[in-house]
Amino acid sequence: MAISSRFSVAVHILSLLEISKTERLTSEFIASSVNTNSVVVRRIMGMLNKAGIINTSPGVARAMISRPIAQISLLDVYLAVEIDHQDHLFSIHDKANPNCLVGKNIQHTLEQRFTQAQRAMENELASVTLEQIVTDLLVQDSSIPSTMTTINKG
Amino acid sequence: MAISSRFSVAVHILSLLEISKTERLTSEFIASSVNTNSVVVRRIMGMLNKAGIINTSPGVARAMISRPIAQISLLDVYLAVEIDHQDHLFSIHDKANPNCLVGKNIQHTLEQRFTQAQRAMENELASVTLEQIVTDLLVQDSSIPSTMTTINKG
DNA sequence: GATCCTGTAACTATTATAGTTACAGGTATG
């Protein structure tokens, strides 16, 4: 299976919070932009909160991004929501036969190489900031000047 | 979820085939080294066969690696067995609200960045050959000179 | 022809994801 859509949803949420930072967005409203359930949004925002990327307050729609978005990388977001992959993106079969040369050494050998591949991916994510993402979103959207006014809440 | 262990098992199988290339390895025997079921091995070998990395013959234990292992990269193996990830390692939520600036543009924006991260990972895998893996396995195993003679078939 | 092996279908168990309902408890405002 691939890396979950929690990652892309998290970036979506953060972009919304930034672009609409003067407004108070409810999880219900954010969910209507993502097109999912509000609990899914609150769940992911809970992860972002726990990771220190946003600050949320129980009972009130006032999620604040905790630092300038130029200082938040995609890797920060990725690590916040892809908890299972923090350690290892690649699975390695772990019960190989120790009486076999290959079985005995394959795990360690692959771990080295897989870690390197994972690091390359993570470095790429680390090189992109939320600021760049928001800029991309705004540049791509040349036709609609207003940001959130026309959102369809249905 | 992480990248499946099919990848690591596939590298295991190929390493075994290379190191024991003078012998005829049955899927049952390979399975005892990987410590899994022989059907799992045959399934993965079927994928490697379909990808042109090995040549198998129905009914006979004679899988042959199709070209010198210096010409087979980890990426080749990865693409052979991680069919779902060939296109996209990262999932992107795909029904975002088109009436919202973020929802309208997030998919395309993230696709660009995610593809770059995926490419970085794949390039790393492409830079490692099966020959290097087999060398690693042999170097790490300084104590046991014989390769497969002591394998425990139980 | 007997035996061994591969290839593959079919089934099960396990796990992750994502959506949903429900609700306890915080917050705010009139």
Added chain:
DNA sequence: CATACCTGTAACTATAATAGTTACAGGATC
């Protein structure tokens, strides 16, 4: 302070991927 709204979270469901297992048709070999 009462009402209304919102968050945080538990619990459940549906779906899908992975991996293991049994079973068997059919190829290969002696």
